Amino acid sequence: MSYDVRVYGRTSLSREGIDELLHLGSLTVDDAPGGDVITVLRGVRRQYSFSFEGPVDLDPDDVPEHIVALILEPHYLYRLSVEGSSATEIPHALRFAARLAHAVGGVVEDPQAALSRRGARLREVHPVAHGTSTNVLVMTWYAPAISGRDTARMWLGCARRDLPEALPRRFGVFEPLQHKLAIDGDEAFITLAESADPFITLRCTQPCLNGVISNNRQNKRFVVHTLTVLMEPLEHPGWRTAVRRFFTRFAAASSAVFASAEVQTGMRWNGRTLSYTPDSDFVAYLAPSGDLMGLPPYPVSWAWLGQDYLDNLDTSLPPVPTEAHTRGTLLIFADCPVAREDLPAGAQFADHLRAQYAQPLRRGASVQLVPATDVATWS
Template structure:
């Protein structure tokens, strides 16, 4: 019998730093003289140097394998340590828990008690610190998904919540409704209420507020009067400076584009905005999106390049000859990355082979201005 603790780390320690962390804890020491390539450390306690617990790892971990409750507390967990009290050493359990918390703090991570499923530290809203300034100039990042209404999955709101919990907890709809003030509250009403409100208002848009750095989002109902379903998120560009959060956004973008059967999706950076309190406002000269749909109909791609784009099988075949940058194939779908960290349209244009020419032929671009 053993007592198992898992520490998910955003920044794993070097072997020497791990040893120092153990020896810097009152009453604990490492048994013997382990080599730097050891994957396991035995920790002893007290003057008698009695066995206390074992540390295994760090072992690499994929975002898909990180428990949701851990993702809610940690941005970009890259590795996991196992802290194990082996045998019947119950007196050692408090020492193991105390050290595991210390290890979690040192690695910017979180501790999962495998016996109780409790996570430390517990999630408290956004994992991203809110800006202290009352108002701050920023770039606005827009995330858009486009799906044919005839191909819309049945439980899209439920899928959205599941993917947000897995990859990007800040995208969860904390408050939601079809008008202000929003009627629904996720932590009070539960996940099903979000789906129910969507299905009970089939011809309306369901708006929702999120935790910082995401201001708000919107998804149309399943019978919205349009041939193209269009979901959106709006977020503070300052969050993109965190590599772990950026990776979570990328994973969520790809996963939801697949789950929603999106034939097109995009991430775009707009300049000249101001972050105020829980949302954003336009400054003079603020850039606006050019949407590829007008009055519910697809009109063509935007006339300038976007940082991340997603193409269904038909669209990929049309634009593929003109794409530069990195490509990821997901079955028949194509995820195209022109800039790993989303940047504004002028910086993207400079990345094209010939910045004086449009990224796609003009006949493939939308004539709409909004």
């Protein structure tokens, strides 16, 4: 029987770097060939201490959810094993694991102690000062109207898999939001999502601010779900990847026919909610009656076209990078989302696919849209 410890890290450490860390603990490596597994020896007598393996490349979907909650974008796995669970050698393995985690920007998982240790600020962001103007990423999913219970389950699953900050710290149907996920639990969230008319509001953890999950109590064809995220942290590629992975996973899970991620500039944050200013961008709502009016009248940074939408439209996609998924395709107009006026020329869907402004757009004025010339239809 062995005592096993794992380290999930952001970076890869060379063999020379590993040897230096071992030396700090008066540890050395057995020179005998051992393949990918290193035998670590301790002291002048060079007695066996533990075995070590790594780094091993990690697939994001192979990272346990409880580790996802601790570290942003772990790319590598390191394994330590104390054969025979020697009480004298386990402390040496754990101390080395802690040094290794610090060196690779990672966390230590000790399954025997049901404990995971992380370094400081591996998923934290700098909070936005109250009363300041800020830019946000608004993600909107237009999905077939199904039970709010099913949608809530999907949201929880996708958030825990990719973006735990999207989990609702508080949720409810009116302000102040009445429920806390940590206290009331998943079932209370799922039950309220099923009974809400027409939606529940979520208060999340930064960089996620708030969201909406809609319920099908008005017999509409499509419902709308949203999540708003601070833009500044997305300059870090790890946050950007986590947010985009959640955007795509929830789009596929909810069978969204269309979803968009767009930067909204000029918003004001008061510490609890966002508010509009005269400089705030207009964000289109494309399904006011429950039927999709077409694609947005302006360019967006990321767009998801569900397979049903693709099958309905006989048109080519814009010449931008794409990711093909089982239930749709992600179009990446900008790797790091930017304001719509900063998107490259041509980062736009064809005119006949886009909803249009009913009158010239004026900042601060109310906006009405008319359906696109070519709107996908569903039976």
